[in-house]
Amino acid sequence: MQNSISTLLVTTDFTEKSKNALEMAVHIALRHHSRIIILHNINHFFVIDKTGKQLLGADVVKNNVKRVEKTFQKMKTSLVSEYPKLVIETILTSDTLINGINKVIDDEDVDLVVCGTSGKQDFIRVVIGSLSYEILTGVNTSVLLVPESCTKYTFEKILVPVRVTDNLSDKIDLSLTIAKKNKGSIDILGISKEDNVNTIGKAYLDVRRTLEYCSQRYDSHFVETGDNALQISEYSKDDGADIIILNYQDEQSWKSIFMENFFKQIINNTVVPLFFLKNRYEKKIDSTKVGDGYDVLLPHPG
Known part of the structure:
Protein backbone atom coordinates (compact mmCIF):
# COMPACT_ATOMS: atom_id res chain seq x y z
CA MET A 1 0.00 0.00 0.00
CA GLN A 2 1.21 3.49 -0.86
CA ASN A 3 1.39 5.78 2.17
CA SER A 4 2.19 9.06 0.43
CA ILE A 5 -0.27 11.92 0.89
CA SER A 6 -0.44 13.63 -2.50
CA THR A 7 -4.02 14.95 -2.51
CA LEU A 8 -6.09 16.04 0.48
CA LEU A 9 -9.81 16.76 0.44
CA VAL A 10 -11.22 19.04 3.15
CA THR A 11 -14.96 19.16 3.77
CA THR A 12 -16.23 22.57 4.84
CA ASP A 13 -19.46 24.10 6.08
CA PHE A 14 -17.64 27.38 6.81
CA THR A 15 -17.90 26.88 10.58
CA GLU A 16 -15.00 27.24 13.00
CA LYS A 17 -14.43 23.48 13.19
CA SER A 18 -14.11 23.19 9.41
CA LYS A 19 -11.86 26.26 9.26
CA ASN A 20 -9.59 24.57 11.79
CA ALA A 21 -9.61 21.36 9.72
CA LEU A 22 -8.54 23.42 6.69
CA GLU A 23 -5.72 24.97 8.72
CA MET A 24 -4.53 21.47 9.61
CA ALA A 25 -4.76 20.37 5.97
CA VAL A 26 -2.69 23.35 4.85
CA HIS A 27 0.15 22.46 7.22
CA ILE A 28 0.05 18.81 6.15
CA ALA A 29 0.06 19.81 2.48
CA LEU A 30 3.08 22.05 2.93
CA ARG A 31 5.04 19.25 4.64
CA HIS A 32 4.05 16.56 2.13
CA HIS A 33 4.02 18.83 -0.97
CA SER A 34 0.37 17.91 -1.51
CA ARG A 35 -2.50 19.66 -3.22
CA ILE A 36 -5.71 20.54 -1.36
CA ILE A 37 -9.28 20.25 -2.58
CA ILE A 38 -11.89 22.13 -0.52
CA LEU A 39 -15.37 20.63 -0.90
CA HIS A 40 -18.73 22.05 0.07
CA ASN A 41 -22.02 20.23 -0.54
CA ILE A 42 -25.40 21.82 -1.15
CA ASN A 43 -28.34 19.46 -0.79
CA HIS A 44 -31.12 19.95 -3.33
CA PHE A 45 -34.58 19.17 -2.01
CA PHE A 46 -37.26 17.68 -4.27
CA VAL A 47 -40.97 16.92 -4.20
CA ILE A 48 -42.62 14.36 -6.47
CA ASP A 49 -46.02 15.19 -7.93
CA LYS A 50 -47.94 14.20 -11.08
CA THR A 51 -45.46 16.06 -13.27
CA GLY A 52 -42.46 14.24 -11.79
CA LYS A 53 -39.64 15.35 -9.50
CA GLN A 54 -39.40 19.09 -9.01
CA LEU A 55 -36.79 21.16 -7.27
CA LEU A 56 -38.01 23.20 -4.33
CA GLY A 57 -36.57 26.66 -3.84
CA ALA A 58 -34.53 26.78 -7.06
CA ASP A 59 -33.89 30.51 -6.66
CA VAL A 60 -32.66 29.96 -3.10
CA VAL A 61 -30.31 27.21 -4.24
CA LYS A 62 -28.98 29.41 -7.05
CA ASN A 63 -28.28 32.26 -4.62
CA ASN A 64 -26.59 29.86 -2.21
CA VAL A 65 -24.32 28.58 -4.99
CA LYS A 66 -23.27 32.15 -5.82
CA ARG A 67 -22.49 32.87 -2.17
CA VAL A 68 -20.45 29.69 -1.80
CA GLU A 69 -18.47 30.38 -4.98
CA LYS A 70 -17.71 33.90 -3.75
CA THR A 71 -16.64 32.57 -0.35
CA PHE A 72 -14.47 29.92 -2.04
CA GLN A 73 -12.68 32.58 -4.07
CA LYS A 74 -11.92 34.65 -0.96
CA MET A 75 -10.60 31.59 0.87
CA LYS A 76 -8.40 30.55 -2.04
CA THR A 77 -7.01 34.05 -2.56
CA SER A 78 -6.22 34.43 1.14
CA LEU A 79 -4.49 31.04 1.42
CA VAL A 80 -2.39 31.44 -1.74
CA SER A 81 -1.38 34.91 -0.61
CA GLU A 82 -0.14 33.51 2.71
CA TYR A 83 1.30 30.28 1.26
CA PRO A 84 2.40 30.95 -2.36
CA LYS A 85 3.54 27.37 -2.93
CA LEU A 86 0.19 25.92 -1.91
CA VAL A 87 -1.77 24.13 -4.65
CA ILE A 88 -5.46 24.51 -3.84
CA GLU A 89 -8.74 23.83 -5.66
CA THR A 90 -12.42 24.14 -4.72
CA ILE A 91 -15.33 21.87 -5.61
CA LEU A 92 -19.05 22.41 -5.03
CA THR A 93 -21.25 19.30 -5.08
CA SER A 94 -25.03 18.85 -4.88
CA ASP A 95 -25.40 15.15 -4.12
CA THR A 96 -25.61 13.51 -0.72
CA LEU A 97 -22.38 14.39 1.06
CA ILE A 98 -20.92 10.87 1.03
CA VAL A 114 -9.81 15.91 6.46
CA CYS A 115 -12.88 16.68 8.57
CA GLY A 116 -13.41 18.89 11.61
CA THR A 117 -15.12 17.56 14.72
CA SER A 118 -16.77 19.41 17.59
CA GLY A 119 -15.57 17.04 20.30
CA LYS A 120 -18.20 15.85 22.77
CA GLN A 121 -21.56 15.10 21.19
CA ASP A 122 -24.88 15.59 22.93
CA PHE A 123 -27.00 12.49 23.60
CA ILE A 124 -29.22 12.76 20.53
CA ARG A 125 -26.33 13.22 18.08
CA VAL A 126 -24.40 10.33 19.60
CA VAL A 127 -27.39 8.04 19.12
CA ILE A 128 -28.28 9.23 15.60
CA GLY A 129 -24.77 9.84 14.35
CA SER A 130 -22.64 12.91 13.73
CA LEU A 131 -21.17 14.39 10.58
CA SER A 132 -17.65 13.21 11.42
CA TYR A 133 -18.91 9.70 12.14
CA GLU A 134 -20.83 9.63 8.86
CA ILE A 135 -17.77 10.72 6.90
CA LEU A 136 -15.51 8.27 8.74
CA THR A 137 -17.72 5.27 8.02
CA GLY A 138 -18.88 6.35 4.56
CA VAL A 139 -15.95 7.54 2.46
CA ASN A 140 -13.60 5.36 0.43
CA THR A 141 -10.20 6.59 1.58
CA SER A 142 -8.30 7.48 4.76
CA VAL A 143 -9.87 10.02 7.10
CA LEU A 144 -8.29 12.52 9.49
CA LEU A 145 -10.68 13.84 12.16
CA VAL A 146 -9.50 17.17 13.60
CA PRO A 147 -11.05 18.39 16.88
CA GLU A 148 -12.13 22.03 16.85
CA SER A 149 -10.02 22.61 19.98
CA CYS A 150 -6.82 21.37 18.29
CA THR A 151 -4.29 24.19 17.82
CA LYS A 152 -1.11 22.22 17.12
CA TYR A 153 -0.57 21.40 13.47
CA THR A 154 2.62 19.34 13.68
CA PHE A 155 2.83 15.69 14.74
CA GLU A 156 5.93 15.42 16.88
CA LYS A 157 4.53 12.63 19.07
CA ILE A 158 2.70 9.94 17.13
CA LEU A 159 0.70 7.34 19.06
CA VAL A 160 0.27 3.99 17.30
CA PRO A 161 -1.93 1.44 19.13
CA VAL A 162 -1.16 -2.22 18.42
CA ARG A 163 -4.25 -4.23 19.36
CA VAL A 164 -5.05 -6.27 16.24
CA THR A 165 -2.69 -7.58 13.58
CA ASP A 166 -4.59 -7.02 10.31
CA ASN A 167 -2.86 -4.50 8.00
CA LEU A 168 -0.51 -3.57 10.83
CA SER A 169 2.46 -3.14 8.48
CA ASP A 170 0.55 -0.49 6.50
CA LYS A 171 -0.16 1.42 9.68
CA ILE A 172 3.50 1.32 10.69
CA ASP A 173 4.62 2.44 7.22
CA LEU A 174 2.26 5.41 7.42
CA SER A 175 3.49 6.26 10.92
CA LEU A 176 7.09 6.23 9.70
CA THR A 177 6.16 8.55 6.82
CA ILE A 178 4.46 11.02 9.17
CA ALA A 179 7.33 10.83 11.67
CA LYS A 180 9.84 11.63 8.90
CA LYS A 181 7.84 14.64 7.65
CA ASN A 182 7.43 15.99 11.20
CA LYS A 183 10.84 14.95 12.60
CA GLY A 184 8.75 13.20 15.22
CA SER A 185 8.89 10.18 17.50
CA ILE A 186 6.53 7.20 17.59
CA ASP A 187 4.95 5.76 20.73
CA ILE A 188 3.84 2.15 20.35
CA LEU A 189 0.99 1.16 22.67
CA GLY A 190 0.46 -2.59 22.82
CA ILE A 191 -3.08 -3.12 24.06
CA SER A 192 -4.71 -6.49 24.59
CA LYS A 193 -7.30 -8.45 26.47
CA GLU A 194 -6.02 -11.25 28.67
CA ASP A 195 -6.96 -13.99 26.20
CA ASN A 196 -5.02 -12.38 23.32
CA VAL A 197 -1.78 -11.36 25.02
CA ASN A 198 0.48 -13.79 23.15
CA THR A 199 -0.69 -12.75 19.66
CA ILE A 200 -0.64 -9.02 20.33
CA GLY A 201 2.58 -9.29 22.32
CA LYS A 202 4.34 -10.87 19.33
CA ALA A 203 3.03 -8.19 16.97
CA TYR A 204 4.10 -5.50 19.44
CA LEU A 205 7.66 -6.86 19.56
CA ASP A 206 7.77 -7.13 15.76
CA VAL A 207 6.81 -3.45 15.48
CA ARG A 208 9.57 -2.48 17.90
CA ARG A 209 12.11 -4.40 15.82
CA THR A 210 10.87 -2.67 12.65
CA LEU A 211 11.31 0.79 14.20
CA GLU A 212 14.78 -0.12 15.44
CA TYR A 213 15.73 -1.37 11.98
CA CYS A 214 14.51 1.94 10.50
CA SER A 215 16.47 3.90 13.15
CA GLN A 216 13.20 5.56 14.20
CA ARG A 217 12.99 7.19 17.63
CA TYR A 218 10.28 5.50 19.66
CA ASP A 219 8.86 4.65 23.09
CA SER A 220 6.75 1.60 23.82
CA HIS A 221 4.29 0.40 26.45
CA PHE A 222 2.07 -2.63 26.81
CA VAL A 223 -1.19 -2.83 28.79
CA GLU A 224 -3.94 -5.39 29.35
CA THR A 225 -7.44 -3.94 29.31
CA GLY A 226 -10.99 -4.65 28.21
CA ASP A 227 -11.75 -1.02 27.35
CA ASN A 228 -9.66 -0.26 24.29
CA ALA A 229 -11.08 3.09 23.23
CA LEU A 230 -10.95 4.64 26.70
CA GLN A 231 -7.45 3.29 27.33
CA ILE A 232 -6.13 4.74 24.08
CA SER A 233 -7.78 8.11 24.74
CA GLU A 234 -6.45 8.35 28.29
CA TYR A 235 -2.98 7.25 27.25
CA SER A 236 -2.88 9.87 24.48
CA LYS A 237 -3.55 12.58 27.08
CA ASP A 238 -0.96 11.30 29.55
CA ASP A 239 1.61 10.85 26.79
CA GLY A 240 1.02 14.25 25.19
CA ALA A 241 0.34 12.68 21.79
CA ASP A 242 -0.23 14.97 18.79
CA ILE A 243 -2.01 12.37 16.64
CA ILE A 244 -3.30 8.79 16.91
CA ILE A 245 -2.91 6.42 13.94
CA LEU A 246 -5.65 3.78 13.65
CA ASN A 247 -6.36 1.23 10.94
CA TYR A 248 -10.01 1.52 9.94
CA GLN A 249 -10.28 -2.17 9.04
CA ASP A 250 -8.85 -3.05 12.44
CA GLU A 251 -11.36 -0.89 14.25
CA GLN A 252 -14.27 -1.96 12.05
CA SER A 253 -14.25 -5.41 13.63
CA TRP A 254 -15.21 -3.73 16.90
CA LYS A 255 -18.20 -1.83 15.53
CA SER A 256 -21.56 -2.11 17.24
CA ILE A 257 -25.06 -0.76 16.69
CA PHE A 258 -24.85 0.60 20.23
CA MET A 259 -23.55 4.08 20.97
CA GLU A 260 -20.72 2.55 23.02
CA ASN A 261 -18.97 1.29 19.86
CA PHE A 262 -15.26 1.95 19.43
CA PHE A 263 -15.57 4.69 16.81
CA LYS A 264 -17.90 6.96 18.75
CA GLN A 265 -16.11 6.35 22.04
CA ILE A 266 -12.73 7.37 20.71
CA ILE A 267 -14.10 10.36 18.75
CA ASN A 268 -15.92 11.68 21.81
CA ASN A 269 -13.09 11.10 24.30
CA THR A 270 -9.99 12.10 22.35
CA VAL A 271 -8.73 15.68 22.02
CA VAL A 272 -6.08 15.09 19.34
CA PRO A 273 -6.46 14.33 15.61
CA LEU A 274 -7.43 10.76 14.71
CA PHE A 275 -6.01 9.32 11.50
CA PHE A 276 -8.03 6.30 10.29
CA LEU A 277 -6.08 4.49 7.58
CA LYS A 278 -8.21 3.02 4.79
CA ASN A 279 -7.00 1.23 1.68
CA ARG A 280 -8.70 2.78 -1.35
CA TYR A 281 -7.94 -0.29 -3.41
CA GLU A 282 -9.91 -2.66 -1.21
CA LYS A 283 -13.65 -3.22 -1.67
CA LYS A 284 -15.34 0.16 -1.58
CA ILE A 285 -18.07 1.17 0.81
CA ASP A 286 -21.59 1.21 -0.64
CA SER A 287 -22.47 4.86 -0.10
CA THR A 288 -26.13 4.17 -0.91
CA LYS A 289 -26.34 2.45 2.47
CA VAL A 290 -25.01 5.49 4.30
CA GLY A 291 -27.29 8.19 5.70
CA ASP A 292 -28.35 10.91 3.29
CA GLY A 293 -26.64 13.63 5.28
CA TYR A 294 -29.59 15.40 6.82
CA ASP A 295 -27.24 17.30 9.10
CA VAL A 296 -24.38 17.48 6.68
CA LEU A 297 -22.92 20.61 5.14
CA LEU A 298 -25.07 23.68 5.43
CA PRO A 299 -26.13 25.49 2.25
CA HIS A 300 -25.07 28.91 3.56
CA PRO A 301 -21.51 30.05 4.29
CA GLY A 302 -21.39 30.87 7.99
Missing part, protein backbone atom coordinates in the same frame (compact mmCIF):
# COMPACT_ATOMS: atom_id res chain seq x y z
CA ASN A 99 -21.70 10.31 -2.66
CA GLY A 100 -20.18 13.69 -3.48
CA ILE A 101 -17.01 13.00 -1.52
CA ASN A 102 -16.56 9.51 -2.97
CA LYS A 103 -16.97 10.80 -6.53
CA VAL A 104 -14.25 13.38 -5.93
CA ILE A 105 -12.04 10.70 -4.32
CA ASP A 106 -12.31 8.64 -7.50
CA ASP A 107 -12.02 11.53 -9.97
CA GLU A 108 -9.15 13.33 -8.21
CA ASP A 109 -7.25 10.36 -6.71
CA VAL A 110 -7.68 11.67 -3.14
CA ASP A 111 -5.44 10.09 -0.47
CA LEU A 112 -6.91 11.68 2.66
CA VAL A 113 -10.19 13.32 3.69
Whole structure:
Protein backbone atom coordinates (compact mmCIF):
# COMPACT_ATOMS: atom_id res chain seq x y z
CA MET A 1 0.00 0.00 0.00
CA GLN A 2 1.21 3.49 -0.86
CA ASN A 3 1.39 5.78 2.17
CA SER A 4 2.19 9.06 0.43
CA ILE A 5 -0.27 11.92 0.89
CA SER A 6 -0.44 13.63 -2.50
CA THR A 7 -4.02 14.95 -2.51
CA LEU A 8 -6.09 16.04 0.48
CA LEU A 9 -9.81 16.76 0.44
CA VAL A 10 -11.22 19.04 3.15
CA THR A 11 -14.96 19.16 3.77
CA THR A 12 -16.23 22.57 4.84
CA ASP A 13 -19.46 24.10 6.08
CA PHE A 14 -17.64 27.38 6.81
CA THR A 15 -17.90 26.88 10.58
CA GLU A 16 -15.00 27.24 13.00
CA LYS A 17 -14.43 23.48 13.19
CA SER A 18 -14.11 23.19 9.41
CA LYS A 19 -11.86 26.26 9.26
CA ASN A 20 -9.59 24.57 11.79
CA ALA A 21 -9.61 21.36 9.72
CA LEU A 22 -8.54 23.42 6.69
CA GLU A 23 -5.72 24.97 8.72
CA MET A 24 -4.53 21.47 9.61
CA ALA A 25 -4.76 20.37 5.97
CA VAL A 26 -2.69 23.35 4.85
CA HIS A 27 0.15 22.46 7.22
CA ILE A 28 0.05 18.81 6.15
CA ALA A 29 0.06 19.81 2.48
CA LEU A 30 3.08 22.05 2.93
CA ARG A 31 5.04 19.25 4.64
CA HIS A 32 4.05 16.56 2.13
CA HIS A 33 4.02 18.83 -0.97
CA SER A 34 0.37 17.91 -1.51
CA ARG A 35 -2.50 19.66 -3.22
CA ILE A 36 -5.71 20.54 -1.36
CA ILE A 37 -9.28 20.25 -2.58
CA ILE A 38 -11.89 22.13 -0.52
CA LEU A 39 -15.37 20.63 -0.90
CA HIS A 40 -18.73 22.05 0.07
CA ASN A 41 -22.02 20.23 -0.54
CA ILE A 42 -25.40 21.82 -1.15
CA ASN A 43 -28.34 19.46 -0.79
CA HIS A 44 -31.12 19.95 -3.33
CA PHE A 45 -34.58 19.17 -2.01
CA PHE A 46 -37.26 17.68 -4.27
CA VAL A 47 -40.97 16.92 -4.20
CA ILE A 48 -42.62 14.36 -6.47
CA ASP A 49 -46.02 15.19 -7.93
CA LYS A 50 -47.94 14.20 -11.08
CA THR A 51 -45.46 16.06 -13.27
CA GLY A 52 -42.46 14.24 -11.79
CA LYS A 53 -39.64 15.35 -9.50
CA GLN A 54 -39.40 19.09 -9.01
CA LEU A 55 -36.79 21.16 -7.27
CA LEU A 56 -38.01 23.20 -4.33
CA GLY A 57 -36.57 26.66 -3.84
CA ALA A 58 -34.53 26.78 -7.06
CA ASP A 59 -33.89 30.51 -6.66
CA VAL A 60 -32.66 29.96 -3.10
CA VAL A 61 -30.31 27.21 -4.24
CA LYS A 62 -28.98 29.41 -7.05
CA ASN A 63 -28.28 32.26 -4.62
CA ASN A 64 -26.59 29.86 -2.21
CA VAL A 65 -24.32 28.58 -4.99
CA LYS A 66 -23.27 32.15 -5.82
CA ARG A 67 -22.49 32.87 -2.17
CA VAL A 68 -20.45 29.69 -1.80
CA GLU A 69 -18.47 30.38 -4.98
CA LYS A 70 -17.71 33.90 -3.75
CA THR A 71 -16.64 32.57 -0.35
CA PHE A 72 -14.47 29.92 -2.04
CA GLN A 73 -12.68 32.58 -4.07
CA LYS A 74 -11.92 34.65 -0.96
CA MET A 75 -10.60 31.59 0.87
CA LYS A 76 -8.40 30.55 -2.04
CA THR A 77 -7.01 34.05 -2.56
CA SER A 78 -6.22 34.43 1.14
CA LEU A 79 -4.49 31.04 1.42
CA VAL A 80 -2.39 31.44 -1.74
CA SER A 81 -1.38 34.91 -0.61
CA GLU A 82 -0.14 33.51 2.71
CA TYR A 83 1.30 30.28 1.26
CA PRO A 84 2.40 30.95 -2.36
CA LYS A 85 3.54 27.37 -2.93
CA LEU A 86 0.19 25.92 -1.91
CA VAL A 87 -1.77 24.13 -4.65
CA ILE A 88 -5.46 24.51 -3.84
CA GLU A 89 -8.74 23.83 -5.66
CA THR A 90 -12.42 24.14 -4.72
CA ILE A 91 -15.33 21.87 -5.61
CA LEU A 92 -19.05 22.41 -5.03
CA THR A 93 -21.25 19.30 -5.08
CA SER A 94 -25.03 18.85 -4.88
CA ASP A 95 -25.40 15.15 -4.12
CA THR A 96 -25.61 13.51 -0.72
CA LEU A 97 -22.38 14.39 1.06
CA ILE A 98 -20.92 10.87 1.03
CA ASN A 99 -21.70 10.31 -2.66
CA GLY A 100 -20.18 13.69 -3.48
CA ILE A 101 -17.01 13.00 -1.52
CA ASN A 102 -16.56 9.51 -2.97
CA LYS A 103 -16.97 10.80 -6.53
CA VAL A 104 -14.25 13.38 -5.93
CA ILE A 105 -12.04 10.70 -4.32
CA ASP A 106 -12.31 8.64 -7.50
CA ASP A 107 -12.02 11.53 -9.97
CA GLU A 108 -9.15 13.33 -8.21
CA ASP A 109 -7.25 10.36 -6.71
CA VAL A 110 -7.68 11.67 -3.14
CA ASP A 111 -5.44 10.09 -0.47
CA LEU A 112 -6.91 11.68 2.66
CA VAL A 113 -10.19 13.32 3.69
CA VAL A 114 -9.81 15.91 6.46
CA CYS A 115 -12.88 16.68 8.57
CA GLY A 116 -13.41 18.89 11.61
CA THR A 117 -15.12 17.56 14.72
CA SER A 118 -16.77 19.41 17.59
CA GLY A 119 -15.57 17.04 20.30
CA LYS A 120 -18.20 15.85 22.77
CA GLN A 121 -21.56 15.10 21.19
CA ASP A 122 -24.88 15.59 22.93
CA PHE A 123 -27.00 12.49 23.60
CA ILE A 124 -29.22 12.76 20.53
CA ARG A 125 -26.33 13.22 18.08
CA VAL A 126 -24.40 10.33 19.60
CA VAL A 127 -27.39 8.04 19.12
CA ILE A 128 -28.28 9.23 15.60
CA GLY A 129 -24.77 9.84 14.35
CA SER A 130 -22.64 12.91 13.73
CA LEU A 131 -21.17 14.39 10.58
CA SER A 132 -17.65 13.21 11.42
CA TYR A 133 -18.91 9.70 12.14
CA GLU A 134 -20.83 9.63 8.86
CA ILE A 135 -17.77 10.72 6.90
CA LEU A 136 -15.51 8.27 8.74
CA THR A 137 -17.72 5.27 8.02
CA GLY A 138 -18.88 6.35 4.56
CA VAL A 139 -15.95 7.54 2.46
CA ASN A 140 -13.60 5.36 0.43
CA THR A 141 -10.20 6.59 1.58
CA SER A 142 -8.30 7.48 4.76
CA VAL A 143 -9.87 10.02 7.10
CA LEU A 144 -8.29 12.52 9.49
CA LEU A 145 -10.68 13.84 12.16
CA VAL A 146 -9.50 17.17 13.60
CA PRO A 147 -11.05 18.39 16.88
CA GLU A 148 -12.13 22.03 16.85
CA SER A 149 -10.02 22.61 19.98
CA CYS A 150 -6.82 21.37 18.29
CA THR A 151 -4.29 24.19 17.82
CA LYS A 152 -1.11 22.22 17.12
CA TYR A 153 -0.57 21.40 13.47
CA THR A 154 2.62 19.34 13.68
CA PHE A 155 2.83 15.69 14.74
CA GLU A 156 5.93 15.42 16.88
CA LYS A 157 4.53 12.63 19.07
CA ILE A 158 2.70 9.94 17.13
CA LEU A 159 0.70 7.34 19.06
CA VAL A 160 0.27 3.99 17.30
CA PRO A 161 -1.93 1.44 19.13
CA VAL A 162 -1.16 -2.22 18.42
CA ARG A 163 -4.25 -4.23 19.36
CA VAL A 164 -5.05 -6.27 16.24
CA THR A 165 -2.69 -7.58 13.58
CA ASP A 166 -4.59 -7.02 10.31
CA ASN A 167 -2.86 -4.50 8.00
CA LEU A 168 -0.51 -3.57 10.83
CA SER A 169 2.46 -3.14 8.48
CA ASP A 170 0.55 -0.49 6.50
CA LYS A 171 -0.16 1.42 9.68
CA ILE A 172 3.50 1.32 10.69
CA ASP A 173 4.62 2.44 7.22
CA LEU A 174 2.26 5.41 7.42
CA SER A 175 3.49 6.26 10.92
CA LEU A 176 7.09 6.23 9.70
CA THR A 177 6.16 8.55 6.82
CA ILE A 178 4.46 11.02 9.17
CA ALA A 179 7.33 10.83 11.67
CA LYS A 180 9.84 11.63 8.90
CA LYS A 181 7.84 14.64 7.65
CA ASN A 182 7.43 15.99 11.20
CA LYS A 183 10.84 14.95 12.60
CA GLY A 184 8.75 13.20 15.22
CA SER A 185 8.89 10.18 17.50
CA ILE A 186 6.53 7.20 17.59
CA ASP A 187 4.95 5.76 20.73
CA ILE A 188 3.84 2.15 20.35
CA LEU A 189 0.99 1.16 22.67
CA GLY A 190 0.46 -2.59 22.82
CA ILE A 191 -3.08 -3.12 24.06
CA SER A 192 -4.71 -6.49 24.59
CA LYS A 193 -7.30 -8.45 26.47
CA GLU A 194 -6.02 -11.25 28.67
CA ASP A 195 -6.96 -13.99 26.20
CA ASN A 196 -5.02 -12.38 23.32
CA VAL A 197 -1.78 -11.36 25.02
CA ASN A 198 0.48 -13.79 23.15
CA THR A 199 -0.69 -12.75 19.66
CA ILE A 200 -0.64 -9.02 20.33
CA GLY A 201 2.58 -9.29 22.32
CA LYS A 202 4.34 -10.87 19.33
CA ALA A 203 3.03 -8.19 16.97
CA TYR A 204 4.10 -5.50 19.44
CA LEU A 205 7.66 -6.86 19.56
CA ASP A 206 7.77 -7.13 15.76
CA VAL A 207 6.81 -3.45 15.48
CA ARG A 208 9.57 -2.48 17.90
CA ARG A 209 12.11 -4.40 15.82
CA THR A 210 10.87 -2.67 12.65
CA LEU A 211 11.31 0.79 14.20
CA GLU A 212 14.78 -0.12 15.44
CA TYR A 213 15.73 -1.37 11.98
CA CYS A 214 14.51 1.94 10.50
CA SER A 215 16.47 3.90 13.15
CA GLN A 216 13.20 5.56 14.20
CA ARG A 217 12.99 7.19 17.63
CA TYR A 218 10.28 5.50 19.66
CA ASP A 219 8.86 4.65 23.09
CA SER A 220 6.75 1.60 23.82
CA HIS A 221 4.29 0.40 26.45
CA PHE A 222 2.07 -2.63 26.81
CA VAL A 223 -1.19 -2.83 28.79
CA GLU A 224 -3.94 -5.39 29.35
CA THR A 225 -7.44 -3.94 29.31
CA GLY A 226 -10.99 -4.65 28.21
CA ASP A 227 -11.75 -1.02 27.35
CA ASN A 228 -9.66 -0.26 24.29
CA ALA A 229 -11.08 3.09 23.23
CA LEU A 230 -10.95 4.64 26.70
CA GLN A 231 -7.45 3.29 27.33
CA ILE A 232 -6.13 4.74 24.08
CA SER A 233 -7.78 8.11 24.74
CA GLU A 234 -6.45 8.35 28.29
CA TYR A 235 -2.98 7.25 27.25
CA SER A 236 -2.88 9.87 24.48
CA LYS A 237 -3.55 12.58 27.08
CA ASP A 238 -0.96 11.30 29.55
CA ASP A 239 1.61 10.85 26.79
CA GLY A 240 1.02 14.25 25.19
CA ALA A 241 0.34 12.68 21.79
CA ASP A 242 -0.23 14.97 18.79
CA ILE A 243 -2.01 12.37 16.64
CA ILE A 244 -3.30 8.79 16.91
CA ILE A 245 -2.91 6.42 13.94
CA LEU A 246 -5.65 3.78 13.65
CA ASN A 247 -6.36 1.23 10.94
CA TYR A 248 -10.01 1.52 9.94
CA GLN A 249 -10.28 -2.17 9.04
CA ASP A 250 -8.85 -3.05 12.44
CA GLU A 251 -11.36 -0.89 14.25
CA GLN A 252 -14.27 -1.96 12.05
CA SER A 253 -14.25 -5.41 13.63
CA TRP A 254 -15.21 -3.73 16.90
CA LYS A 255 -18.20 -1.83 15.53
CA SER A 256 -21.56 -2.11 17.24
CA ILE A 257 -25.06 -0.76 16.69
CA PHE A 258 -24.85 0.60 20.23
CA MET A 259 -23.55 4.08 20.97
CA GLU A 260 -20.72 2.55 23.02
CA ASN A 261 -18.97 1.29 19.86
CA PHE A 262 -15.26 1.95 19.43
CA PHE A 263 -15.57 4.69 16.81
CA LYS A 264 -17.90 6.96 18.75
CA GLN A 265 -16.11 6.35 22.04
CA ILE A 266 -12.73 7.37 20.71
CA ILE A 267 -14.10 10.36 18.75
CA ASN A 268 -15.92 11.68 21.81
CA ASN A 269 -13.09 11.10 24.30
CA THR A 270 -9.99 12.10 22.35
CA VAL A 271 -8.73 15.68 22.02
CA VAL A 272 -6.08 15.09 19.34
CA PRO A 273 -6.46 14.33 15.61
CA LEU A 274 -7.43 10.76 14.71
CA PHE A 275 -6.01 9.32 11.50
CA PHE A 276 -8.03 6.30 10.29
CA LEU A 277 -6.08 4.49 7.58
CA LYS A 278 -8.21 3.02 4.79
CA ASN A 279 -7.00 1.23 1.68
CA ARG A 280 -8.70 2.78 -1.35
CA TYR A 281 -7.94 -0.29 -3.41
CA GLU A 282 -9.91 -2.66 -1.21
CA LYS A 283 -13.65 -3.22 -1.67
CA LYS A 284 -15.34 0.16 -1.58
CA ILE A 285 -18.07 1.17 0.81
CA ASP A 286 -21.59 1.21 -0.64
CA SER A 287 -22.47 4.86 -0.10
CA THR A 288 -26.13 4.17 -0.91
CA LYS A 289 -26.34 2.45 2.47
CA VAL A 290 -25.01 5.49 4.30
CA GLY A 291 -27.29 8.19 5.70
CA ASP A 292 -28.35 10.91 3.29
CA GLY A 293 -26.64 13.63 5.28
CA TYR A 294 -29.59 15.40 6.82
CA ASP A 295 -27.24 17.30 9.10
CA VAL A 296 -24.38 17.48 6.68
CA LEU A 297 -22.92 20.61 5.14
CA LEU A 298 -25.07 23.68 5.43
CA PRO A 299 -26.13 25.49 2.25
CA HIS A 300 -25.07 28.91 3.56
CA PRO A 301 -21.51 30.05 4.29
CA GLY A 302 -21.39 30.87 7.99
